[in-house]
Amino acid sequence: MENVHEKIHICLKDFFGFKKFKGNQEKAIQSIISGKNTFVVMPTGGGKSLCYQLPAIILDGVAIIISPLIALMKNQVDSIRSYAENENIAHFFNSSLSKIEKERVKKLVLNGETKLLFVAPETVNKKENLEFLKKCEISFFAIDEAHCISEWGHDFRPEYRKLKTTIKEINNKTTPLIALTATATEKVKKDIIKNLGIEDSDLFISSFNRPNLYYEIREPDNINSDLIKFIKANSGKSGIVYCLARKTAEEISEILNLNNIKSLPYHAGLDKNVRIETQDKFLMEKINVVVATIAFGMGIDKPDVRYVIHYNLPKSLENYYQETGRCGRDGGEGECILYYKKEDVDKFKSFNSKKIGSEKEMNNHLLNEIVNYIEENTCRRKILLHYFGENYNEKNCNKQCDNCRQTKEKRDIKEKKEIPSFDLKLLSILKKIRQDIAKEKKIPPFIIFQDPSLEEMTIQYPINDQELKSIVGVGDGKVKKYGGAFIAAIKHHVQENNIAKVDDYIIKSKPKKNDLKIFIIQSADRKLSFEDIMEQKKISMADLIGEIESIVHSGTKINIDYHINSILDEFQQDEIHEYFLNEANNDSIDEARIYFEDEYEEEELRLMKIKLFSDLAN
Numbered sequence: 001m002e003n004v005h006e007k008i009h010i011c012l013k014d015f016f017g018f019k020k021f022k023g024n025q026e027k028a029i030q031s032i033i034s035g036k037n038t039f040v041v042m043p044t045g046g047g048k049s050l051c052y053q054l055p056a057i058i059l060d061g062v063a064i065i066i067s068p069l070i071a072l073m074k075n076q077v078d079s080i081r082s083y084a085e086n087e088n089i090a091h092f093f094n095s096s097l098s099k100i101e102k103e104r105v106k107k108l109v110l111n112g113e114t115k116l117l118f119v120a121p122e123t124v125n126k127k128e129n130l131e132f133l134k135k136c137e138i139s140f141f142a143i144d145e146a147h148c149i150s151e152w153g154h155d156f157r158p159e160y161r162k163l164k165t166t167i168k169e170i171n172n173k174t175t176p177l178i179a180l181t182a183t184a185t186e187k188v189k190k191d192i193i194k195n196l197g198i199e200d201s202d203l204f205i206s207s208f209n210r211p212n213l214y215y216e217i218r219e220p221d222n223i224n225s226d227l228i229k230f231i232k233a234n235s236g237k238s239g240i241v242y243c244l245a246r247k248t249a250e251e252i253s254e255i256l257n258l259n260n261i262k263s264l265p266y267h268a269g270l271d272k273n274v275r276i277e278t279q280d281k282f283l284m285e286k287i288n289v290v291v292a293t294i295a296f297g298m299g300i301d302k303p304d305v306r307y308v309i310h311y312n313l314p315k316s317l318e319n320y321y322q323e324t325g326r327c328g329r330d331g332g333e334g335e336c337i338l339y340y341k342k343e344d345v346d347k348f349k350s351f352n353s354k355k356i357g358s359e360k361e362m363n364n365h366l367l368n369e370i371v372n373y374i375e376e377n378t379c380r381r382k383i384l385l386h387y388f389g390e391n392y393n394e395k396n397c398n399k400q401c402d403n404c405r406q407t408k409e410k411r412d413i414k415e416k417k418e419i420p421s422f423d424l425k426l427l428s429i430l431k432k433i434r435q436d437i438a439k440e441k442k443i444p445p446f447i448i449f450q451d452p453s454l455e456e457m458t459i460q461y462p463i464n465d466q467e468l469k470s471i472v473g474v475g476d477g478k479v480k481k482y483g484g485a486f487i488a489a490i491k492h493h494v495q496e497n498n499i500a501k502v503d504d505y506i507i508k509s510k511p512k513k514n515d516l517k518i519f520i521i522q523s524a525d526r527k528l529s530f531e532d533i534m535e536q537k538k539i540s541m542a543d544l545i546g547e548i549e550s551i552v553h554s555g556t557k558i559n560i561d562y563h564i565n566s567i568l569d570e571f572q573q574d575e576i577h578e579y580f581l582n583e584a585n586n587d588s589i590d591e592a593r594i595y596f597e598d599e600y601e602e603e604e605l606r607l608m609k610i611k612l613f614s615d616l617a618n
Contacts, residue, residue, distance in 0.1 A: 024204040063140050064140075091105045130166070143180065149192050219341075241309045264289075330451055378403060552614045
């Protein structure tokens with residue numbers, strides 16, 4: 001294909017509306033377009049979907065997208081359709097369709113109108129569907145959630161094992177295949193490649209490294225005493241303690257409270273309302289620590305968790321990576337402490353002894369991997385990333401694990417901990433102001449300003465609105481709503497301590513005007529219907545909602561209650577509001593749709609999420 005580079009960039013901009021690719025997206029897209037088998041490992045949020053969506057638009061024929069997530073297929077189809085003028089550009093083909101609907105989809109695919117066809121592995125493996133697929137001009141096959149093919153993976157699906165044979169029966173030509181997953185260990189990766197027969201594939205693996213996290217293993221004589229000392233040394237910071245059993249979680253939480261550490265347990269055995277209340281108290285910093293079971297987990301999206309402690313052994317390195325991943329999501333510091341006890345290993349061995357066959361073998365293998373990680377003397381980060389098939393030079397660890405820190409401390413004991421570059425005294429003052437405002441407004445402190453914003457304030461010392469707006473994460477709305485108290489405190493601190501500000505450190509720029517955003521804000525003020533706004537500006541509903549999201553996230557409040565009230569009643573609004581505020585693990589619309597079993601449309605959920613953010617943050 002001529003001018004591949006130019007074509008994919010035009011499609012990216014004109015069809016999808018993006019200016020540039022993320023990570024390995026462009027390389028993966030070029031690989032599949034050039035007819036090569038391709039394997040993509042990209043963490044959630046890295047943009048895996050675009051790796052098959054864009055090639056499907058450019059290439060002749062229809063791309064067959066195989067996914068286990070039947071509940072999300074409609075959402076994936078709707079997402080593609082939102083970019084296109086032709087609604088038939090994408091369809092799903094599964095058991096939810098009637099016979100008439102299936103025949104209609106088949107006709108559209110064979111006529112060449114459909115570019116992406118989403119199917120479940122169970123659907124594509126059925127004999128009655130093979131004859132139809134054999135007639136299709138297929139551009140490529142995409143295997144989403146490819147880890148499901150491996151029994152070593154955390155979500156094994158037997159139907160995935162049949163795909164290699166099925167694909168060969170459908171198309172004996174050299175039609176390329178792209179496999180995609182958000183997580184794959186070296187063993188899972190090899191299993192995927194072998195079972196799909198793509199040993200010749202181009203491989204694109206994005207980094208799983210979290211450079212801001214510090215990893216440490218501890219074996220103290222008295223774990224409870226060490227735990228209390230650690231948490232008290234990190235007083236005022238938020239943390240999570242993971243335990244193996246519900247009883248342990250409750251006991252540890254009680255011990256922490258007896259030692260004046262505000263804590264609550266969190267596990268599946270607690271009443272739903274109790275769990276919601278615990279999450280709320282954690283977000284609002286009414287408690288500092290949540291003690292949760294490993295099995296149930298937290299599902300809490302709090303960006304400023306400063307430490308994650310494993311009181312017991314995690315089930316696997318993959319679980320450990322995911323659980324420690326709750327730490328330092330805002331890019332700030334994060335400490336990950338794992339307490340090692342031989343009795344934990346014995347418990348897991350006892351559990352595994354009751355298993356049979358391959359399940360027993362797999363569980364023992366996972367246990368051995370986590371034990372090896374603990375007992376090794378090499379860089380923790382290197383071992384952890386190697387588990388996901390990533391080569392890592394331990395020289396880059398920068399003393400961010402106990403093994404690397406201890407090795408370097410032999411040379412210079414004074415280098416045990418780097419001195420932060422920000423003003424600690426001012427940081428303490430600003431955090432106190434933030435806490436007071438949060439208490440008054442009854443919102444989580446990080447909604448006001450996240451830690452990285454406060455830390456940058458202690459470096460730049462902004463003493464007026466314009467300077468405060470130059471701080472990362474601070475928009476017009478936040479300056480107007482919260483800025484006064486922070487500016488006053490910084491100004492007083494600068495004067496009292498004779499701090500010399502570097503005036504030209506802050507680069508002032510003229511804000512760019514955006515006519516569309518201004519029109520939307522003015523129209524919302526006049527309560528103009530969304531249909532009229534879309535008609536006047538020739539934009540889709542998805543585009544309009546996207547613009548509103550951008551407006552709100554920039555710090556500007558916009559009142560869309562009049563539209564929400566026209567599509568949702570008070571009970572429905574309360575139900576969705578309660579979900580995003582207390583039930584949701586994150587702000588994913590896909591997960592919300594699954595939670596509500598497709599009772600609400602994507603538009604309704606997105607608008608309610610915008611309203612919640614606008615009400616709380618702006």
